[in-house]
Amino acid sequence: MSMKHLYSKGDRRFVLINSILIGIFTLSTLYPFIYITSLSFSSGFAARAGTVVLTPIDTTIEAYKYVLAQPMFWISYKNTFLYTILGTLMSLIIIIPGSYALSRPQLKGRRFWNLVVAFTMWFNAGLIPFFLNMRDLGLLDSYFGIIIGFAVNGFNIILLRNFFEGIPQSFEEAARMDGANEFQVLWKVYVPLSKPAIATVSLFCIVARWNGFFWAMVLLQDEQKIPLQVFLRHTISTLSDDNEFGASLVDATYSAETVTAAIIVCSIIPILIIYPFIQRYFEKGILLGGVKE
């Protein structure tokens, strides 16, 4: 839309009020994060008294010291990195060739195979059969179960397939003339041309892995294997219960509130670091995935 026409006084007033409203909405999105960050740097006493509103009160890093001294914090952080990196690689290794095959016109039964993928997006057996299946496969309480069990989803396959389909066949002719096989054509022609789509899918996988909670909680018993989100949940609910543990923290320079806030800040940081990349690709990604069923 052309933005040059700002003729009337009414228009200028409208644009101003609109900007103020957007500003308010933006600040109200941002505020909880500011609040939590300030809380994490405040003293336990100030947090307990509810005096922290915008900036840290009695600034201290005691809560962080407490969090970083927890062995489980580091173990779960390491596990989350492991699940995120290996899980995303596993997803890409499976679905890049799969989506490529589904995009080829000469694939026999192509419509059937596409339906096999799409049907999983419409009908889901549900929590219990999935859980029992994981148990029957011996994938309870296993690193490998978490990595393989959530590697594929229909949306990502369709997103990649649509992108591959949009690449003109003329790009691969030179490679074909040189006698390249399908794997070489995919690797040398399609993958380099599909970097934005592959980046989008990778980021979806990374975010889903980093944030994954429910199934990790259900499938993993061994403390040594739990990811950050499960540790986070465990700590938050223990602290908020106001039981002995929570009470034991009150007298210190940190409190249940500041410790919770500090853990939250620590686990958001990696997402913030990759966020600029996420932003670059995901808008395109959503629109790509939605075009066709």
Next chain:
Amino acid sequence: MSDATGPNQENGEGLVAHLIDHFKKEWQLYVMLLPTIAWLVVFLYKPMYGLQIAFKDYSIFRGISGSPWVGFEHFETLFQSEQFIRALKNTVIISFYTLIFGFPVPIFLALMFNEVLNRWFKKTSQTIVYLPHFISSVIIAGIVMTAFSPSAGIINTFLGWFGVEPIYFLTKPEWFRPIFIGTGIWQEAGFQSIVYLAAIAGVSPTLYESAVVDGASRWQMMWKITLPSILPTIIIMLIIRIGNILEVSFEMIILLYQPATYETADVVNTFIYRQGIQGGQYDLAAAAGLFNAVVAFVLVISANTISKRFSRTSLW
């Protein structure tokens, strides 16, 4: 499908020969497809076979196929169970309110973003409002629990300024839905506005140019050009949303609810989680899941069909 368009399709032998030729030439494609299909079969289709325990008296020792059939017994139990009926009601109510209050927000947000002239301001505010979508539900729930805490939470601090006594929000059934739905809007509205912004970007500039010539104000153009132009997108999103009405983000509910708020918070999936995974009543919980999945399937397919008819070509 071009399955049978080989050179010798008239007779069976020719077809076989043709297929052998095809696989000799194109076997690599099938090797590439295999891991994806195998994964789907092992992790998503095999559980569909396991759904039969909804009609069985399932015991771990006898296994899925060895357990005896009981017909619709579990479904009868479910529909006589107050807890299940309550969960079903809550699912629909929470979804319905989310739709009523949550659906318009991203539309207005997109319309408003479109009227922001300063590019830096627009980009920055978009970056910020998209962010919560990428934050885990555990963290969001942690923030909510901290902010609404009776002793130290910021909400009660604010209320205290107006002389209101601290409220223990998360133990009050009447507060659960407003908090859950509000949190959902806060987390997702910005991100959902992307679809509408894309639709707005596709509106022909000539419409605005001729309106400017006619002396239209920006306010008028927003209501009379932009909004009607994205109406098809709005309707498609609405249909899809109604199709997914049974899909409540139960992970967030598990994180926020507690026995004191079950009466307004417990939805079908949290019911299944408690009865099945925590309580070990796999067959009953699977029956609840099957009921949920079948209704959802019918709704989603109908929504898809309707939205396809509506859009004819493509969604966005």
